[in-house]
Amino acid sequence: MKMLGAEVVIECLKAEEVDIVFGYPGGAVLTLYDALFKTDFPHILTRHEQGAVHAADGYARATGKTGVCFATSGPGGTNLVTGIATAYMDSIPLVAITGQVGVSLIGKDSFQEADICGITTPITKHNYLVKKIQDLPCVMKEAFYIARTGRPGPVLIDISKDVFNDTLDFVYPETVCLRGYRSLFAGNSNQIDLVIDALEKAEKPVIFVGGGVNISGTSEEMRKVINLTGIPVISSLMGLGCIPSDVPEHLGMVGMHGTYAANMATMDCDLLIGIGVRFDDRVTSLVQNFAPKATIIHFDIDPAEVNKNVRADLKVIGDLRWSLPLLCEKIVEHSITKKQWAKAEWVDLVQEWKREKPLASSLPAGGIRPQTVIEKVSELTQGEAIIVTDVGQHQMWTAQSYSFNTQRSFLTSGGLGTMGYGLPAAIGAQITLPEKDVVLFTGDGSIMMNCQELATLADNGLPVKIIVMNNQVLGMVNQWQRMFYGKRYSHSSTKGCTDFVKLAEAMGVAGLRVTKPEELNSVLEKALKMEGPVLVDVLLPETEDVLPMVAPGGRLDQMVLRGIIG
């Protein structure tokens, strides 16, 4: 049957079992939007293309499915850039479809023309410019395949306006033929035997979990490894959720704002097994000083991650869905059990670190402690909510203080650190998981970076609960200025006329405010019980540091544990 190119796109989305797209129309995608209209395909109109791409990202992170967004040519495409880079850094499967000017206008600086393929080359797993309708079905098939297989990532398809208007006898290809693309699943099981050897020799092992576990959905296997062996666990920001925060073996997040126990364990362990991590500099600090006594083992699907930042002594290349079950099997087979490390008093030592220096606040009594806000929400949602954050101090406090229970329950921009990510990502997550509590912790700075999406939230009746951790400063910037720039607070105050409650109300979101500690519990309880979307503006003291903190370039065991507030 002859079909318009625009209809072909919709048919391909159906074939890929896409149930919703996020987007924003414009000249180059009018035919595509017409096809949406005619087919009644589910689409959420955000209020900015950045909102659309982050929403698709939040949808993908919360479910593991591939998120899809649409934008028009030129400014539509360039408005996607931050969101694509955000997804790329955190390996999120995404297909972004942009319109491009007509074929004969490409390269002529035509109205609303931008070379979006050129622009996104360094921030996509792959991208395509489609100039002929014959190529469209195959490109769509390949794009989804590439986005979700192997190490996932964003793929952009730039489709010329002419292609949407052209016609084709549509057949969706059954398979892809990509000569240069290998999406590795099973690796070499000998590598796992070597891991077992290393485990048998180790006295002070640590398992370091990362985003790869959440992405591959292997939290169950990961927990099994911990249950069987009792090895202490540390997590990257992206790994949070895959092991419940409250299991005794969990020492918490490692790195710049890691816990005392996690950082000390890293520096003292004799075996560090990284699973789906990329040894980011916020984790390792100076790589030369990272885990200096340890044999390092790296499990990853991407061979290019091994030895990129930290030299690994052993590697296990393959999908964690292959390697972790195999690891469990061999652990049982070789009866690697808890006794081994108990003998070396390693387990006792890490537990002592945990008890000795729990997370602390440097705030004097009186104001609302930001950590308390998060702990309260954690308690009220019993760690079962989808937690979304923006970027800054509130993000780190959430990572430290929320007690996560399940994989894919913590959505945060880890690699790129994108302020403005939170609200649209929460929208994407709530749409796909309507039964779940979705709570966004944001800052007075971050919320303003995509606050237009309050309208999307309200107009779609999505019950996201937004907690603005309002310290009236760009807190993380403020903290660095306090610690490293002689308290010269250059342009890091947001104090002004903005009223977040009114802002929310103006867009149809209920607004509540907490100004005194004694109001906190009741307002949070009320907000979480309310039906629709709610924004809670929580007024916090201006100066509070995220602690512990490892100064940039410092050693992980040299943490600032007490603030220098005053």
Next chain:
Amino acid sequence: MKYILAVLVENRPGVLTHISGLISRRAFNIESIAAGPTEEVDTTRITIGVEVEDEFELEQVVNQLSKLVNVIKIANITYVDSIQRELALIKVRANKANRSDLVDVVEIFRAKIVDVNRETLVVELSGEESKIDALCEVLTDFGILEIVRTGRIAISRGPVPAKDM
């Protein structure tokens, strides 16, 4: 350390953008890059000369390039017995007085003169980079107007092609 990589890529639009984009994003130190068609119509071969600190950095270059969807195969032919060539065209000032000296130089280097006119001539030389460098140095005395070089290409000796290495 310098290495030579034979990179086989699918001959699709945008593939060179992806390669150069990756090189710049990862800040790899590329010395030369030469691309052209091969015995297979849909395959392009790119010879990349790369300078790296150590083998770990080389491993990064290879692994990152391998991740590009259109890259089919990368063979490190640095330590393989191979033939390496570059082609240069050099336009030199030449007049009646010095032309015969020039011809002597060209002969010594087994180069070729491919264009002559009253003021200049164009010398063609193919060989290893060092040989071309040496010729250029000698020709400097005559006055070089312009140089164009292809960048190194390389092929292994013996029957095994890069795609099967």
